[in-house]
Amino acid sequence: MTDAADVDVDADTDATTTRVAFVCVQNAGRSQMATAFARRERDERGVGDRIEVVTGGTDPADHVHDEVVEVMGEKGFDLADETPRAIEQDEIMNVDIVVTMGCSAEGICPMTWRGDARDWDLDDPDGRDLDAVRAIRDDIEGRVSALFDELAG
Template identity: 60%
Template sequence: MSTESESTDPTRIAFVCVQNAGRSQMSAAFAERERDRRGLGDRVEILTGGTHPADRVHDGVVDAMAEVGVDLSDRTPRAITAEELRACDYVATMGCSTLDLGDAEDDVDVRDWALDDPDGEDPERVREIRDEIEDRVAALFDEFSDAGDGPGGS
């Protein structure tokens, strides 16, 4: 990769869990909203996926997100590849994934958010997890927004 393109390449963020049906879907949706709020449309690319995707987003997650004006009813869990993850600047796992990024390990800022799985939890607990995710996503955006155009080379 050319170091000259680093300043114009978008900041890539991935949110990953096993099923891609709860925490990572909420994270990606909040990141999309945060990107729009901050006017970073073409400067931030957001990916989400799972290592063993479910058939659909968990009902409790769809309901909890609808309460804050975010519609996840049309989202479908998807697999995410190691290649996609290696192309990211930041990867947030939800406490359930072990990633092997190989040679890219030093180039990707991987964070394990260690969040509880909302699947099967009562609505109040799902809301708590949702709110924690929203806070973590905003804090992540604060980090690279404050740093200028995003992470640079080493």
């Protein structure tokens, strides 16, 4: 995974490509986990030419939460060197599905977008004990898999 968007969101992108964004306030926990699982699903299902993944936050932190790095490492993901990034308004306007992690439910997401909006209303893992973070991680993994079942057919 990289700290930049996985996709160039220019209008020239093929209309058959579905762009999915995982967004939360800090881009340091839930959206990082969702992005890691989504990239794995995309690669394992061989749909990289049809599904693009982007992530970001409205007020990014300076690093991924330590407890998130630890529990994702248990699943084989190394998020230690990931850098939370800001998602820009023009970038998100070219996304087909925007999945917020709970900020819409809290009424604090200042972004607007044209795509399908889905809020997963997940607890923030920051500062939680590892068992709680594992439960959030496993919930996200299941939701990402179901999303790819829907998108990949």
